[in-house]
Amino acid sequence: MEIEKAAELGFCTGVRRAIDILERATHKLGPLQTLGPVVHNQQVMERLAESGVKVAESLDQLEGNILAISSHGVSPKVLEQIKDHGLQIVDTTCPFVRRAQVAAWKLASAGFFLIIFGEESHPEVQGVLGFAKGKGLATLELPKFDKLPRQIGILSQTTQSFSGFAHFVSSFVDSHLGLVSELRIVNTICDATRKRQQAALEVAKRVDLMLVVGSRHSANTQRLAELCSAIVETYHIERAREIDPSWFRNRRRLGVTAGASTPDEVIDEVMAKLKDEQ
Ligand code: SF4
Known part of the structure; x- marks a missing residue:
């Protein structure tokens, strides 16, 4: 393998x-x-x-x-x-979170209602939403409004996927653009998230099985697992001891990625265990 x-x-x-x-x-x-x-x-x-x-x-x-x-x-x-x-x-x-906070503050100061594409309960999203001066919401689904604000700004949780954000924005444009006077979109997905997602997707296309290593509470690690599982069979693990050798039966190529909060020693431990299984 x-x-x-x-x-x-x-x-x-x-x-x-x-x-x-x-x-x-x-x-x-x-x-x-x-x-x-x-x-x-x-x-x-x-x-x-x-x-x-x-x-x-x-x-x-x-x-x-x-x-x-x-x-x-x-x-x-x-x-x-x-x-x-x-x-x-x-x-x-x-600094990438700070950039999203500044974007939220500037939009709210200019009179825009803020929509954050992200998990409402995530601490980063809660913090960024706090910069919207009470004029904003966070959601992963298209929001419904009793009265649509005239000026709307959209930004993303730093760890969301590009494809998810792009889909959200284009659906919003399709359904709401005719009803708002101004729409501003700020791409606040962080560079590390973009690079990790891109690299994981490249590997996922070449292998029979992906392992995503990192905490189940980590938003960016969850996203890597979701993206890879749309392409190939994927397991999300926190530690090497969770690896089940039966996953590798009849597999020729295995891909490994890890979230932005996964320490090097945990990745090394997983790689060592995989080499033992080869
Ligand atoms: S994933 Fe890392 S670089 Fe990106 S916003 Fe979070 S802490 Fe910052």
Whole structure:
């Protein structure tokens, strides 16, 4: 069985940056807490816990006076609450998320109603929506309006697929363009997501089976699994121990990709296990 690894996989610059900032902060300031997991990967969070990074699910759970904002960012309202608590902030918001927040703020300031193509409950989407000054919504389906706003801006959760965003935008144009005076579209899908999706799709077209490695809570990893499974049989695993040798019966070529929050050691562990199965 031949094994092909996607040309772009694993940790993105946003996740590496967030981990670097946190490690430097704990070294300088001592133990701290993050508001929610700083990245959606259990192994990364366990490693960070060893360097003194604990997770607080809400501001009420805070023990110290230093709080880290995750790579997913927070809304202006949450930022105000953090400041009201008098906390020292360590900000690891990914620059691609920041770009989406700025786009949302500019659209809302110019009077546009914001539609975010994304998962409403995802922390990044909640944060970006907070920049829309109360004039916005997040959805993966075409929204229904009692009264359609005249100016509409559309942007995407950074980790959505291009094909999904393009389909959403074109369906919106087909059904609503005649009813709005102005429509602005900002492509806020991040570069790392685009490259990982493109590389995964190229491999998926050449193999009999794909393995997608990464947390089941990671939005970008879920998206890789969805995209690959539309092309070839695909398994989404978090660790090498989940690999079932029966998957490889009568297979000649196997492809591997991994989400942007999957650490190198987890990918290496999967590759080592696959080599044993060859
Ligand atoms: S997946 Fe993209 S938006 Fe998310 S942390 Fe990585 S680079 Fe930033």
